Amino acid sequence: MSAVRCIDLCKTYRQGDQDIKALDHVSLEIAAKGFVCLSAPSGGGKTTLLNAIGGLDIPDSGEVWVAGQRIDQLSKGALASLRLQQIGFVFQAYNLIPVLSARENVEFVMQVQGVSKDGRREKSTAILKEVGLAGLEDRRPAEMSGGQQQRVAVARAIVSKPALVLADEPTANLDSKTSDELMELFVELNEHHGTTFVIATHDRRVMGYAKRLIKMLDGRIVDDINQRAA
Amino acid sequence: MNYAGIIITLAWRNLWRNHRRTLIMVAAISVGAWAMIFMTSLMRGMVNDMLRDGIRVLPGHVQVHHAAYRDDPSVNNLLAMTAGEVSAAMTAAGIERFTARVRVPAIISSERESRGITFVGVDPRQEALLDAIGSAIVEGEALSGPDDKGVIIGQKLADKLDTRVGKRVVVMSQDPDNEVADRGFRVVGLYAANLAVQEETYAFAGREIVQAMLRIGDGVSEVAVSGDDYRDVSQLLAQVSALMDEQDEVLPWQELDAYLGTMLGVMDGFVLIWVIVIFLALSFGLVNTLVMAVFERVREIGLMLALGMRPSSILAQIIVESILLLVIGLSVGNALAFASIVPLQDGIDISIVAEGMEMFGASSVLYPELQMNDVVLANIVVLLLGFLASLSPAWRASRYEPVEAITKV
Numbered sequence: 087m088s089a090v091r092c093i094d095l096c097k098t099y100r101q102g103d104q105d106i107k108a109l110d111h112v113s114l115e116i117a118a119k120g121f122v123c124l125s126a127p128s129g130g131g132k133t134t135l136l137n138a139i140g141g142l143d144i145p146d147s148g149e150v151w152v153a154g155q156r157i158d159q160l161s162k163g164a165l166a167s168l169r170l171q172q173i174g175f176v177f178q179a180y181n182l183i184p185v186l187s188a189r190e191n192v193e194f195v196m197q198v199q200g201v202s203k204d205g206r207r208e209k210s211t212a213i214l215k216e217v218g219l220a221g222l223e224d225r226r227p228a229e230m231s232g233g234q235q236q237r238v239a240v241a242r243a244i245v246s247k248p249a250l251v252l253a254d255e256p257t258a259n260l261d262s263k264t265s266d267e268l269m270e271l272f273v274e275l276n277e278h279h280g281t282t283f284v285i286a287t288h289d290r291r292v293m294g295y296a297k298r299l300i301k302m303l304d305g306r307i308v309d310d311i312n313q314r315a316a
Numbered sequence: 317m318n319y320a321g322i323i324i325t326l327a328w329r330n331l332w333r334n335h336r337r338t339l340i341m342v343a344a345i346s347v348g349a350w351a352m353i354f355m356t357s358l359m360r361g362m363v364n365d366m367l368r369d370g371i372r373v374l375p376g377h378v379q380v381h382h383a384a385y386r387d388d389p390s391v392n393n394l395l396a397m398t399a400g401e402v403s404a405a406m407t408a409a410g411i412e413r414f415t416a417r418v419r420v421p422a423i424i425s426s427e428r429e430s431r432g433i434t435f436v437g438v439d440p441r442q443e444a445l446l447d448a449i450g451s452a453i454v455e456g457e458a459l460s461g462p463d464d465k466g467v468i469i470g471q472k473l474a475d476k477l478d479t480r481v482g483k484r485v486v487v488m489s490q491d492p493d494n495e496v497a498d499r500g501f502r503v504v505g506l507y508a509a510n511l512a513v514q515e516e517t518y519a520f521a522g523r524e525i526v527q528a529m530l531r532i533g534d535g536v537s538e539v540a541v542s543g544d545d546y547r548d549v550s551q552l553l554a555q556v557s558a559l560m561d562e563q564d565e566v567l568p569w570q571e572l573d574a575y576l577g578t579m580l581g582v583m584d585g586f587v588l589i590w591v592i593v594i595f596l597a598l599s600f601g602l603v604n605t606l607v608m609a610v611f612e613r614v615r616e617i618g619l620m621l622a623l624g625m626r627p628s629s630i631l632a633q634i635i636v637e638s639i640l641l642l643v644i645g646l647s648v649g650n651a652l653a654f655a656s657i658v659p660l661q662d663g664i665d666i667s668i669v670a671e672g673m674e675m676f677g678a679s680s681v682l683y684p685e686l687q688m689n690d691v692v693l694a695n696i697v698v699l700l701l702g703f704l705a706s707l708s709p710a711w712r713a714s715r716y717e718p719v720e721a722i723t724k725v
């Protein structure tokens with residue numbers, strides 16, 4: 087069973103009197119335990135594709151399957167619980183709740199999932215340490231640098247070990263050293279927990295970690311490279 | 317629950333995100349709640365004063381009459397039971413505050429003037445227990461017992477009759493056979509009442525003397541019984557009904573005095589309207605605050621939805637935030653109201669503004685009355701309507717599309 091399957095996805099946005107094909111007949115299959123990078127120049131359709139896979143946006147046509155389930159026809163409620171239980175998100179635009187501390191942001195998803203207080207605390211402490219934020223647990227987002235905020239977002243996405251992580255430019259605000267640490271963390275999770283990663287990026291350093299590199303341009307897949315022959 | 321925990325945490329922190337706006341809203345709600353409770357207690361004080369006075373004229377929360385007495389208050393319409401029987405029955409039932417009266421229309425004449433009055437034969441000890449108007453003697457003395465041969469009249473009537481304590485008057489009425497029944501009395505005391513018309517209307521004499529004058533044996537026209545709270549007389553009504561002869565009519569004061577009874581009802585309605593009017597003024601501020609709050613947080617609401625939080629939890633968050641705001645405002649408002657009413661318990665002298673008010677039966681000292689049910693009403697109205705007012709902004713927040721909201725700038 088593949089982790090993600092997209093069949094002939096199309097999504098068109100209207101900007102003024104111009105139609106923009108954000109997704110133009112995209113078909114794609116990502117195996118379980120995959121580690122995929124989506125690379126495209128800005129406006130290439132990465133975010134739109136991730137949103138379709140994450141059940142945040144419904145494509146105009148085509149099918150989206152996640153973990154063997156067709157999701158483009160699910161109700162909003164069913165999509166919400168799919169996102170909550172099975173997918174970890176790092177968004178491109180906006181990631182943290184300003185009134186919550188780093189720890190509380192990391193624990194947010196677990197709290198909504200109903201994880202006990204002790205369980206949450208243990209996991210959030212460990213994950214914040216792994217992303218290099220030990221000691222900053224009680225800071226609010228406004229009291230952290232862009233890179234630190236980004237790491238909190240990553241910590242939240244992976245803390246409850248979801249089957250699928252969708253990360254939209256997760257290293258955008260990070261220096262190269264931190265980027266490497268973060269990617270190594272992803273790789274480790276991928277190898278030890280079998281978490282499937284789909285990472286949108288135009289950072290070459292990030293692409294280097296991927297088992298598979300999918301290149302997009304103007305909403306179409308233009309290249310699909312298997313970087314580490316199995 | 318964990319989930320409720322995060323909703324409350326978010327609501328609470330968001331509430332204090334914009335301190336200034338929240339404090340202004342808290343202040344507005346506090347002042348509103350204070351005004352509701354304080355003004356209501358003043359109105360209550362005023363009306364209670366009128367009502368108590370009204371009931372005091374010939375008091376009794378529950379009264380018993382011959383079925384025809386209220387249409388024709390004559391000596392022919394006496395109760396089935398005698399004063400002695402009533403007394404025995406009441407005492408046996410453990411009722412202490414009761415009185416049996418003879419009450420007939422009569423003409424009182426001094427050497428110079430005559431006036432139509434209501435002539436009341438009383439047992440002064442029983443009347444005193446009920447705090448009847450005749451008990452407030454300002455000159456001379458009270459009746460000593462049901463066999464006292466004197467008469468007590470109001471100050472105003474004494475003026476009109478041009479008589480005074482120590483002088484003699486003649487009271488004339490009819491006996492059951494329509495024969496003239498009259499008797500001379502010495503004025504032994506003058507009483508004062510809040511209403512001039514009361515002082516002019518009622519004259520009191522010993523019950524046994526009046527019974528003898530009217531040739532009615534030990535018959536009486538009225539039994540009055542008082543309980544603990546004039547607002548709730550249903551239990552007393554049932555108890556007294558059981559004791560009295562079934563032909564006789566047992567009624568609560570509200571029905572005996574429709575004006576006063578209606579007034580209490582009108583007052584309750586008035587309090588509710590007052591509370592709602594203040595709330596409506598508040599609700600504009602409340603809704604506006606919430607709409608602003610939701611608008612400022614579109615992106616994080618989108619984020620929470622995108623992460624898989626249910627729209628109903630977003631709805632709950634905004635409502636909890638609104639309720640927290642209301643509860644804080646109400647707490648301060650209630651405290652202010654109590655703090656401002658308690659020092660006024662001894663009465664506010666409103667004689668400067670109250671000239672002419674006496675005509676309506678209000679006295680010139682106003683005792684604010686803090687009634688728990690009014691306080692509860694005000695708080696419930698604010699919470700309930702506040703909850704309803706916050707539904708619309710909360711609903712809007714919960715309907716955002718996560719992706720659109722999250723990318724909104």
Ligand SMILES: Nc1ncnc2c1ncn2[C@@H]1O[C@H](COP(=O)(O)OP(=O)(O)O)[C@@H](O)[C@H]1O
Nearest residue numbers: 099106108126127128129130131132133134135
């Ligand atoms: N909500 C939207 N309304 C209009 N156009 C949009 C919207 N979202 C994306 N687009 C357009 O769709 C195209 C693909 O966007 P996106 O998926 O965000 O690309 P990427 O993430 O690769 O930069 C872009 O041309 C973008 O302008």
Ligand SMILES: [Mg+2]
Nearest residue numbers: 132133178254
């Ligand atoms: Mg993008």
